[in-house]
Amino acid sequence: MTTKSSRMLDKQGLIELEEGDDVRDSPRFNEDIAPTKAHERTWSKWNIAALWVGMSICVPTYTLGGVLTAYFGLSVGEALFAILLANVIVLIPLTLNAFPGTKFGIPFPVVLRSSFGILGSNVPCLVRALVGCGWFGIQTMFGGLAIHLLLSTIFPPWQALGGVGEVIGFFVFGAMNLYVVIRGAESIKWLETLAAPLLLAVGIGLMFWAWPHMSMTELLSQPPSRPEGAPVYGYFFAGLTAMVGFWATLSLNIPDFSRFARSQKDQIVGQVLGLPLTMFFFAALGVVMTAASESLVGQTVADPVNLIGMINNPFWVSLAMVMIIIATISTNTAANIVSPTNDFQNVAPRYIDHTRGVLITGAVGVALMGYDLMQKAGILTSGASLESMYSNWLLGYSSLLGPIAGVMAVDYFLIKRQRLDVPSLYQDGKAYPAINIAGFIAFGIPVSLTLLSLTTGTMYWFYDYGWFTGSILGALIYYVASMVLSPVSATVQAAAIDVERRL
Numbered sequence: 379m380t381t382k383s384s385r386m387l388d389k390q391g392l393i394e395l396e397e398g399d400d401v402r403d404s405p406r407f408n409e410d411i412a413p414t415k416a417h418e419r420t421w422s423k424w425n426i427a428a429l430w431v432g433m434s435i436c437v438p439t440y441t442l443g444g445v446l447t448a449y450f451g452l453s454v455g456e457a458l459f460a461i462l463l464a465n466v467i468v469l470i471p472l473t474l475n476a477f478p479g480t481k482f483g484i485p486f487p488v489v490l491r492s493s494f495g496i497l498g499s500n501v502p503c504l505v506r507a508l509v510g511c512g513w514f515g516i517q518t519m520f521g522g523l524a525i526h527l528l529l530s531t532i533f534p535p536w537q538a539l540g541g542v543g544e545v546i547g548f549f550v551f552g553a554m555n556l557y558v559v560i561r562g563a564e565s566i567k568w569l570e571t572l573a574a575p576l577l578l579a580v581g582i583g584l585m586f587w588a589w590p591h592m593s594m595t596e597l598l599s600q601p602p603s604r605p606e607g608a609p610v611y612g613y614f615f616a617g618l619t620a621m622v623g624f625w626a627t628l629s630l631n632i633p634d635f636s637r638f639a640r641s642q643k644d645q646i647v648g649q650v651l652g653l654p655l656t657m658f659f660f661a662a663l664g665v666v667m668t669a670a671s672e673s674l675v676g677q678t679v680a681d682p683v684n685l686i687g688m689i690n691n692p693f694w695v696s697l698a699m700v701m702i703i704i705a706t707i708s709t710n711t712a713a714n715i716v717s718p719t720n721d722f723q724n725v726a727p728r729y730i731d732h733t734r735g736v737l738i739t740g741a742v743g744v745a746l747m748g749y750d751l752m753q754k755a756g757i758l759t760s761g762a763s764l765e766s767m768y769s770n771w772l773l774g775y776s777s778l779l780g781p782i783a784g785v786m787a788v789d790y791f792l793i794k795r796q797r798l799d800v801p802s803l804y805q806d807g808k809a810y811p812a813i814n815i816a817g818f819i820a821f822g823i824p825v826s827l828t829l830l831s832l833t834t835g836t837m838y839w840f841y842d843y844g845w846f847t848g849s850i851l852g853a854l855i856y857y858v859a860s861m862v863l864s865p866v867s868a869t870v871q872a873a874a875i876d877v878e879r880r881l
Contacts, residue, residue, distance in 0.1 A: 382398050382399045382400060383398045383399075383400055383801075384396060384397050384398040384400055384401045384800075384801040384804075385398070385801070386800055386801070389416035390416075391481075391641070392416045392419060392480075392481065392483070392641075393413075393481055393482045393483070393800065394413065394415055394416045394483065395412070395413040395482075395483070395800045395801065397412065398801075400801065400805060401801055401804045401805065404804050404805045404806070405726075405727065405728050405806070406491075406496060406727060406803075406804050406805060406806065407727055407804045407805075408723065408727040408728065408731060409731075410720075410723060410727075410731055410732040410735075411485050411487060411488060411720055411723050411724065411727060412804075413482055413483035413484050413488075413637070413800060414483035414637045414638060415483070416483075418483075418638065419480075419483065419637070419638055419639060419640055420638065420640065421567060421635070421638040421639045421640060421644065421648075422640055422644055422648070423643070423644040423645075423647040423648035423651065424571075424648070425567055425570070425571055425648065426635070426636075426639060426644060426645055426647075426648025426649060426652060427574075427647075427648045427649075427651040427652035428570045428571045428573075428574035428652065429566075429567075429570045429635060429648070429652065429712060430648070430649060430651075430652025430653045430656060431570075431573075431574035431577060431578060431652050431656050432569070432570040432573045432574050432577065432705075432708035432709060432712065433570075433628075433708065433709045433712050433713045434652070434653060434656040434657045434660060434709075435577040435578070435581060435656065435660050435705050435708075435709070436517065436520075436660075436705055436706055436708075436709035436710075437517070437520040437681070437682060437683060437702070437705075437706065438516065438517070438520075438624075439624075439657060439660045439661055439664070440660060440661070440663065440664035440667070440682050441664055441680055441681070442457075442461055442621065442624070442661045442664065443457045443458060443461070443661050443662070443664050443665035443668070444664065444665070444668055444680045445620070446460060446461070446617045446620075446621070447602070447603060447665075448603065450613055450614075450616055450617035450620070451602050451603045451604030451605075451608075451613045452602055452604075452610075452613055452614060452617055453598075453600065453601065453602040454597050454598055454600060454665055455598050456602065456610065456614060456617075457617065457661075457665070458658065458661065458662055458665065460614060460617045460618045460621055461621050461657060461658055461661045462654060462657075462658040463618060463621075464618050464621030464622045464624070465621070465625070465653055465654040465657045465658065466654050467618075467622055468622050468624075468625045468626070468629055468653075469649060469650060469653060469654065471629035471783045471786075471787060471849070472625070472628065472629050472632050472649055472653070473645070473646050473649055473650075474787045474790075474791065475489075475629060475630065475632050475633065475783065475786050475787060475790075476632040476633060476635075476636035476639070476645045476646075476649070477636075477642060477790065477791075477796065478492075478633055478790050478796075478798065479632065479633025479634070479635070479636035479637040479639075479645075480633075480636045480637065480639045480641065480642050480644075480645050481642070481796070482637075482798055482800055483637045484633060484637060484798075484800065484803065485631075485633055485634045485637055485720045486503075486506070486630060486631035486632075486633045486634050486717060486720060486721070487499055487503045487720050487721055487723070487724035488633075488724075488803050488804070489633050489786065489790070490502055490503060490724075490782075490786070491803045491810055492789055492790070492794060492798060492803065492810060493785050493786055493789035493790075493793075493814060493816075493817045493856070494785075494813070494814050494817040494818065494821075495810060495811045495812050495813040495814040495817065496803075496805075496806055496810055496811070496812050497812045497813060498811075498812065498813035498814055498817060498818065499724060500724060500725050501818070501821075502630075502782045502821065503721040503724050503725070504721060504725070505778055505779070505782070506627065506630050506631060506717055506718075506721055506779065506782070507717065507718040507721035507722060507739070507742075508718075508742070508746075509627055509778075509779065510627060510631075510713075510714045510715070510717045510718040510721075510739070511714075511718050511739055511742040511743040511746055512743070512746050513627065513710075513713065513714040514552075514555070514710060514714040514715055514718070514739060514740070514743035515743040515744065515746045515747035515750075516747075517706055517709060517710040517713075517714060518548055518551050518552045518555065518706075518710065518743065518747070519544075519548055519747060519750060520683060520702075520706055521547070521548075521551035521552075521554075521555075521702075521703055521706040521707065521710065522544050522545070522546075522547030522548030522549070522550070522551045522552075523544050523547060523683050523684075524547070524551075524683050524699045524702040524703050524706065525547035525550055525551050525699075525703060526539075526543040526544045526546070526547040527683065527684075527686075527687040527695070527699050528695075528696060528699035528700065528703070529543065529547070530543070530687075531687075531692050531695045531696050531699070532692075532696060541753075541754040542754075544754045545751055545754050548747075548751065548754075549744075551703070551706070551707075552740055552743070552744065554707060555707055555710045555711050555715060555740075556715065556736050556737070556739075556740045558707065558711045559711050559715045559716060559719060559736050560732070560733055560736050562732075563638055566711055566712055566716070567638070569707065569708055569711065570708055570712060573704050573705065573707075573708040574708075576701065576704065577701070577704070577705050577708070578656075580698070580701045580705075581659065581660055581663055584663060584667060584682075585663050585666060587674075588663075588666050588667045588669075588670035588674065589666065589670075591670040591673035591674055592666060592669040592670040592673065594666075597665070597666075597669050612839075612842070615842070615843055615846075616842040616843065619842060619843045619844060619845050619846060622845045622846070623779075623844070623845050625653075626779040626780065626783065626845055627713065627717070627779065628713060629779075629783050630717075630779055630782055630783055630786065631716070631717035631720070631721075634716050634717055634720055635712070635716070664680075664682070667682060667685060668680045671685055674688075675688040675689075682702070683699075683702055686698040686699065686702070687699075714743075715736060715739050715740075718735070718738075718739040718742070719732060719735035719736050719738075719739050720735065721735075722734075722735040722738045722739065723735045777824075777825070777828040777841060777844030777845065777847075777848050778825060778828075778848075779845070779848075780824065780844060780845040780846065780847070780848030780849035780852065781820060781821045781824040781825065781848040781849060781851070781852030782821060782852070783849050783852075784820070784848070784849035784850060784851070784852035784853030784854075784856065785817055785820050785821060785852050785853065785856045787853065788853045788856050788857050788860075789817075789856065789860075792857060793856075793857070793860050815859070815863055816856055816859035816860045816863050817856065819855060819856075819859045819863075820852045820853070820855040820856035820859060821852060823851065823852075823855055824847065824848040824851045824852050824855075825848070827840050827847075827851075828840060828841050828844055828847075828848065
């Protein structure tokens with residue numbers, strides 16, 4: 379039996395929504411994006427640390443050092459420092475934007491309703507969803523290659539399929555990922571907790587395998603590829619921006635996971651333990667393995683899947699490919715499917731449930747990778763380099779996502795002062811507007827300046843440092859615009875205060 383009016387209940391510092399008919403009958407609500415109950419918030423700091431270990435150990439992380447040295451002109455030492463610093467920096471928006479998820483149990487799209495409006499939230503949601511679908515396709519391509527090499531090792535005639543075998547592997551691997559997410563949050567928690575120690579063990583094993591075949595002193599002394607005498611600052615900060623952009627996605631939708639955390643302490647400590655050192659270690663492993671590949675297999679190979687596939691030992695190749703498949707699933711499910719699934723539901727919660735959101739994510743991801751799949755199948759050819767595509771991808775979307783991260787943090791901590799009227803976040807025409815103009819001004823101005831810098835060639839630094847320029851400018855503009863344009867914010871805050879007094 380439900381009541382007509384919803385109310386918020388304080389369960390030892392965690393706010394739980396007791397849904398009434400007003401929320402349940404709303405077109406902005408479904409069970410999958412509803413706030414988690416207090417008893418469902420079971421993720422400890424170790425579960426959250428395992429989540430980050432599982433997401434960080436993946437093929438794209440392995441290639442980051444190579445991208446920074448080949449495309450951004452950094453030395454090996456500068457590249458590794460940029461990766462470590464970037465992941466310390468990105469902890470700031472990650473922990474801040476995780477707060478509303480932990481306290482109120484609400485996912486990322488619902489958090490966005492506070493700063494962009496009940497309907498307006500769909501714009502930043504779909505931006506984040508498309509980036510997630512793109513990463514889903516990229517990671518699925520790596521996983522499909524691992525499946526192809528595994529089958530080629532176990533069943534040698536499979537190797538004759540070449541690129542077609544990789545395409546088949548792509549669809550098999552994608553289906554495995556979608557199945558895990560359809561099973562729900564507990565399935566992801568179980569996978570990440572199981573995978574984390576295995577993946578760390580494999581990484582340490584690969585480091586020991588490669589270490590005797592290279593000289594770290596020689597590696598660190600290699601000159602950078604930038605023009606001789608060029609100042610390091612511009613190259614370093616452009617590379618740093620790209621590395622922050624690597625997790626700019628999760629810095630937005632971290633509430634999708636923190637809504638299951640037991641406390642704010644658990645989400646903060648778990649992220650600090652799980653992210654920076656894991657990213658640094660696995661990126662360093664990629665640098666070491668690439669340097670050692672000449673000695674190991676007779677040629678320089680920057681892709682770990684292909685490198686391991688060249689080992690002349692079927693047992694170790696098979697075992698390593700299974701580990702790579704597990705690593706890529708643990709990254710792909712959490713980092714690239716969960717958020718688009720929730721984001722697509724936010725568009726029409728009554729018609730798109732969790733399962734449909736997962737399937738839409740898979741379909742869009744396949745569509746975005748259609749060009750690459752046709753290349754694999756031999757239908758098309760391309761001369762674009764991996765480093766060029768990867769770097770522009772990281773810089774481009776970080777310029778879009780930076781302003782959203784800034785807006786979210788300012789809205790929750792400075793405008794709403796950590797007080798939300800949760801029932802109104804699920805209803806039209808209540809405390810929150812359909813479209814919050816302040817949010818769109820704060821998002822639109824940095825994005826417009828980024829497009830201006832790209833199309834005119836002026837202020838190109840604004841694009842090169844897109845996440846920093848976008849997030850800082852977006853945060854400042856949102857604060858000012860909210861104060862000037864939004865007496866609604868004061869109304870919302872007062873309503874939230876009133877609700878909290880009734881807890």
